[in-house]
Every structure is written in structure tokens, then in C-alpha cells.
Amino acid sequence: MESYSAASLASASHLIMSRARFSLLNNVMAEEELPGVLILDIGGTHGVLEDLAALLKKHFHLITMKEFLGNREEMSKKIQSVFVFECRPTIDRELLESLPNLKVIGNSGVGVDHLDLKMISSFGVKVTNTPHAVADPTADIGMALMLASARRLVEGCQVAVSPDTKYFAVDWLGVEVTRATLGIIGMGSIGYKVAQRARAFNMKILYHNRNRRRKEEEEAVGAHYCAKMEDLLQQSDFVMLVVNLTPETHKLIGKKELGLMKPTATLINISRGAVIDQEALVEALQNKVIRAAALDVTYPEPLPRDHPLLNLNNVIITPHIGTATVQAIRMMAEEAIANILAVLNGQPIPSEVFPK
Template identity: 45%
Template sequence: MKPKVFIARNVPKEVENYIAKHCIYDKWDRPELIPRDALLASLSDAEGLLTFGGKIDAELLDHAPKLKVVSTMSVGYNHFDLAAMKARGVMGTNTPDVLNETVADLIFALILASARRVTELDRYVKEGQWKRGNNQNLFGLDVHHKKLGIIGMGGIGEAVARRATWGFQMEVLYHNRSRKPAAESELGATYCSMDKLLQEADFIVLMTPLTPETQRLIGEREFGLMKPSAIFINASRGQTVDEQALISALEQKTIYGAGLDVFEREPISPDNPLLKLPNVITLPHIGSATSKTRFDMAMLAAQNMVAALNGHIPPQLVKELRA
């Protein structure tokens, strides 16, 4: 008998067909996100769950007594209650690595657009403000040959460093829980304390996972250490930053600008001051949002789930749930 699974988000047909070869499945096939009560009601006999987010906690596990694996189509798994899952022997998997280059592309887009004020000046032209004369008010900042600081030198951070070093002749500083000798030898990246990075870098990219240790990692003190000409980029998780401190730093010109793909609360509230500031770019959490990358993430999530249900250790079992 094939195991039964529930697919909680639309996936490409090829991914659905792959699951069908190995499992009996039900799915949520509407464009909107599945409501919590509908999800809970769908899990009574499910052994596997393919999802993209939403809390995997004791309440959900109570509604899923047969559940063996939760496979998320994301790198982050801060929506997993790891203690509750471990207590019940439920595996959890994620989809790292397949999105590294795509997210790195977006991070560099934010760096370039913030430095050269691309979105601000796009509005300037469309609103009919472009006149002949002295255009010094349109000046931005150079990116090439500047100093890039990366906080969190994982796979995405290394992909950003490659673009910076080889494409823009930037000097790369990084701060990480452990040193990365390969990045140091291949890219000339320099390991340093976070304070030194914040004080010296022209562009600061935050790419840490969200953990109790990294929650609000960057706040008023950290923004105060940055150069007035610094640009801050966050494509990790919104909760890694004290958002009010960021707003103050941008309003008071403590830093030059910011490029953000993530926020403390998502979707962002329409009255959030960040939306009214000209020196910040705001994107709707699209780091991995290309057709190919989202396909690859969905397929890897399906493969993780099928492997677990077939008695194998899934390729991307989250480290905290490993035996």
C-alpha cells in the first residue's frame, strides 16, 4: 500500500506526477493559501505533508497521528516546532542550495538598485520631474571596488561574494559562526568581527537564518556603527532586524539606504513607514521567485518526502532532527 500524503500548496504538474508514482495524495488546489482549519482537517490519515510555510506545531501534530515527515519548499524552517516534532518522531526537511544562485542574483539587484537609486529615479522620470540642468541631485554611489560585508557566509553568501569579487572587484569581509577557508582562498574574503564589518563595509548583506540567537541581530547599536554612506541589504528573515531601529536609521540618515526583501511582518502593513521612505527598496519576499528555481524547490521537497516515507534518510533532513 502506498503511503498517503497531503500537498498543501500548488506544485508543478511534473512534481505532482512524481508524487503520484510513490504515494496516494490529496491536495489543496486553490490559488490562495490553505486556511489553518482546512489544513488540520486534511491530516487525519496523512503520513507525509508537503508545505511552503505555516506553523508545524503540537496542535497540527495532534491532528496528524500518522504523520512521519513534513517537507517544506523553503530553506528556512523556523515554522517547525522542532521540539514537538522530535518528541513525536516526525522528520522535517527543507530545500537549501537549489536557490543559492537565484537569491544571490536578487541580492545583487538590491545592491545595485539601492546604490544607483534605480526605483527612486524611475519614479522621478515617470512623474515628469526630469528637467534639463544640474543633475547632481540624481547622483548615487559606486558599487565597483567598494567593500562588501556579508553576515552569514552560507551558500547564498558565498554566491554573493563570487559576484562581488569577480564581477565588481569588491573587497569582501564576512562574519560567520565558523570560518570559510575556501571562500578566503578562492575569493580573498576576509573573516572579521561583526563590529569591524559594520564599521568598514560600504554594503552590508544580512543572510543569517532566523534563530533565537539571530532574532533582532541588527538594531540601533549596529546601525550606529555603520558608515553614513552604508547601504544595508536584508534578504534573510525580517525578524533578524529591529525594524523600528532600521526606520530610524533611514529617516535620520544614519545610513544611506536599504534594500529589503523581507520584513518583520509579512505582508507588510500599508502604513509601515518603510513604504514612504525614498531611500529604501521594498520587495515582496521574492528571493527564490523564478519559475525554474521554484520548480527545483518543489521537486526537491517531493523527493525528500518520498525518501522519508520509503524508509530512507531524506537528502535534506534538517540538522536538529537528525538522530
């Protein structure tokens, strides 16, 4: 058996440690050479999920807001992009003024109402979003809310598990989705995905949109265009809101619009809370102007714990989970990364958002 002297073992150990330090130094240098991206934090209540942070680290030198604020002068030069996750970090004028090399804000998600596009653009900074990753899961949640509300799923679950339940009432009834009329307000990529799903339920599909879809697109899902939103509201058993929040769509559905709906109709919102006048909705639900509402979004989020919407039995509220799936969150991050890298490398940008 071959033997080694103490000196040779010490030398080998020193060589291994030196290589390890060299490898670590190389990794640090490689990370420093990557373009800097600002994020709020990693993990915690509002930070980027650990898995997404690992994905970002493959392409960027991650700088948290705490690190940035702790060494603003040095970090500000390194930051070329911001990754916005769950509307954080907040992009305000003060932050933009402190990032001289910022080129792009990559928003993870399709909605950008939390970003002042005109102000950001005035700094020469581009904004991108992730429309492709969100369409399927958001359409899924729209269908889930419609079915849950129609069949009183949440109430039914509560009855079934309640310690006070002794029997199931025979007159406890919901309504059917199959062959009902669905009115979709906002026929973009998500709205169209909803129509594709609704067709499988043999629903009659009406839609209202700023621009009419091509005839072949309408025929593919059996959708009928309503030039006037009022016509859609009057005819639909279910009305689903799938619009972006803009000054034009703020409180798009108010007392007048709710009054046009059938008393047996259900309002479903998978867009943004402020698209609905919530005070008018509370009144409509309390007075049975409409049958029910199913909301994945409210204003604010979450609602104050004493908000009247939380005490009504004809409303379902979920915590803005339209894109809250393992697959969607990762796809949004990948899409945001592709957008950011395209800007930094001077390539065509897959999903740029322009100020209006």
C-alpha cells in the same frame, strides 16, 4: 467496403467504455496506493501552484486540508507526509496529534523558522528543507538589491516615467558597487554565492560567520574573515544579511549596530525580517545614520500599509522574492520530494533539519 451491424457496433462501444472505466479505476487505485501527502490547497491565493501539484501527483496521493478536515478519520490514516509551500499549511500540535502515520514534513525552502522543530521531533516526525535549490536565486536577489539601491534604480524609474518630469537633474547621483567593500554576515551556501558574484565587481569582501571558512575557500573569492561583527560593520560600504533566523540572530542588527556603520553605507537583508530591529532601522534611515536599505524581507510580510518604512525614499522593499523564479520553485519542489521519499523509503535523507 466492410459493413458492421448495429449489434456489433453496440458491442464494440460497450467494450471501449468498459476499458475506459477499467483504466480510470486503475488510475484511481494507483493514486490511492501512493503515500498520502497533505497540502494546503491547489491553486488559489495560498495553495500549491498547479505545475508543482502535477509534479507531486507523480509520487503522492495529494490530500488538501479541506479534504482532510472533511473526512478526518479516513484521511488521517493515509497521510504520511506534509508538503509545506510558502509556510503553509501551519504545523501545530493539534495537526500533529491528528496524523498518527505522519513521518516527515518536507519544507519547500531553506528557512524553517515557521516550524517548531522540537515539538515536531517529539512526535517522531522528521523535517527537511531545500538548501541547494535556493542558493543561486537568493544570491542573485542580493546582488540585484545592492545594485538597485546603489544606483537608485527604483527612484530613477519613477523620475523617468513621471508625467511631471521635464528634465533629468545633473546632480542626481548614486554610488558605485565596483571596488566597494561588501560585508557579508552569514557565510553559508547563499553567502558564499554572493561572494562569488561580488568578486566579479572587484569588491573587497569581508565576512562574519559562526565558523570560519577554509583558507582555500576564502582565497577562491578573496574574502577576509572578521571575527567580530563590529569590525565588519565599521569598514563596509554595503552590509548584506544572509543568516538563519534563530533566537541568537533575532534583532541581530539594532540601534547599536546601525550606529557602527558608515553614514554612506547600505544595509541589505535577504534573510528574515526579524533579523533587523525595524524601529531602529526606520530611525537610522530617517536620521541619515546610514545611507539606505534594501530589503527583500520584513516583519510582518507584508508590512501594514501605514508602516513608516513604506514612506521613506532611501529604502527599497521587495515582496520576499529571493526564490521566486520558475526554475527555483520547481527545483525546491523536486528537492522536497526527494527528501520526503527518502524518509518514507528508509533511505539516507539529503537535507534533514535537526532541532537545536
